[in-house]
Amino acid sequence: MAPERRAVLHRRVRLIVAATIGYNLVEAGVALAAGVQASSAALVGLGLDSLIEVASAAAVAWQFTRRDPERWERATVRAVAISFFALAAYVTVDAVRALAGVAEPERSMLGIAVAALSLLVMPVLAWVELRTGRELGSRSVQADAKQLLLCVYLSGTVLVGLVANAAWGWVWADSVAALVVAALAVREGVEAWRGEVESALGVLGDMEDEGAGQPGEQQSAGHAGLG
Numbered sequence: 519m520a521p522e523r524r525a526v527l528h529r530r531v532r533l534i535v536a537a538t539i540g541y542n543l544v545e546a547g548v549a550l551a552a553g554v555q556a557s558s559a560a561l562v563g564l565g566l567d568s569l570i571e572v573a574s575a576a577a578v579a580w581q582f583t584r585r586d587p588e589r590w591e592r593a594t595v596r597a598v599a600i601s602f603f604a605l606a607a608y609v610t611v612d613a614v615r616a617l618a619g620v621a622e623p624e625r626s627m628l629g630i631a632v633a634a635l636s637l638l639v640m641p642v643l644a645w646v647e648l649r650t651g652r653e654l655g656s657r658s659v660q661a662d663a664k665q666l667l668l669c670v671y672l673s674g675t676v677l678v679g680l681v682a683n684a685a686w687g688w689v690w691a692d693s694v695a696a697l698v699v700a701a702l703a704v705r706e707g708v709e710a711w712r713g714e715v716e717s718a719l720g721v722l723g724d725m726e727d728e729g730a731g732q733p734g735e736q737q738s739a740g741h742a743g744l745g
Contacts, residue, residue, distance in 0.1 A: 527654050534647045538575040542568040548632045556626035559612035559696035560676045570601045574665045602707030606700040613696035623692040625684040636673035
């Protein structure tokens with residue numbers, strides 16, 4: 519790769535990381551505040567996931583200031599994995615308490631708004647970061663894009679639960695959505711610990727492969743391990 523092109527891609531990574539950190543800090547604050555106010559385990563889980571997104575993006579930003587970025591990939595991704603396990607444990611306990619009637623979630627229009635906004639913003643950031651990471655051959659950038667797509671899945675799940683509660687009074691829907699969040703967090707934590715880059719990115723990766731017209735080459739890059 520020409521040095522000029524590599525420099526352009528490095529600048530793009532820094533811009534994506536900056537946008538990711540900025541947006542997720544705002545999303546985390548709003549989701550956590552709305553979640554605590556409405557006693558919504560799903561919203562609190564979404565807010566905590568946003569903080570994990572910030573940590574992941576910050577790790578990539580820091581990594582790209584190192585002379586040997588590849589050296590730090592395994593330790594960084596394992597730290598993110600531990601964060602996912604902690605998220606899953608907290609959300610599960612909160613959801614079970616809600617199902618047991620200890621804390622009944624209330625309607626949250628603010629929560630619905632922030633979850634819906636994430637469904638618009640996160641796919642764009644994930645798609646651009648995935649293309650950039652694949653062109654650079656950077657597994658850590660691709661792994662960070664995977665975290666962004668997980669946020670899309672979580673936002674969709676949370677949105678369904680919040681809308682069901684607001685429209686039909688299904689208070690249990692929030693807890694069910696929270697348990698789905700916890701299950702996805704465990705899966706992603708396990709895969710990050712093992713050093714696997716692509717799982718939740720499968721759908722997005724297939725779409726990008728079709729657009730590029732090189733499915734074999736692109737998928738082999740996506741499935742490379744972090745070890």
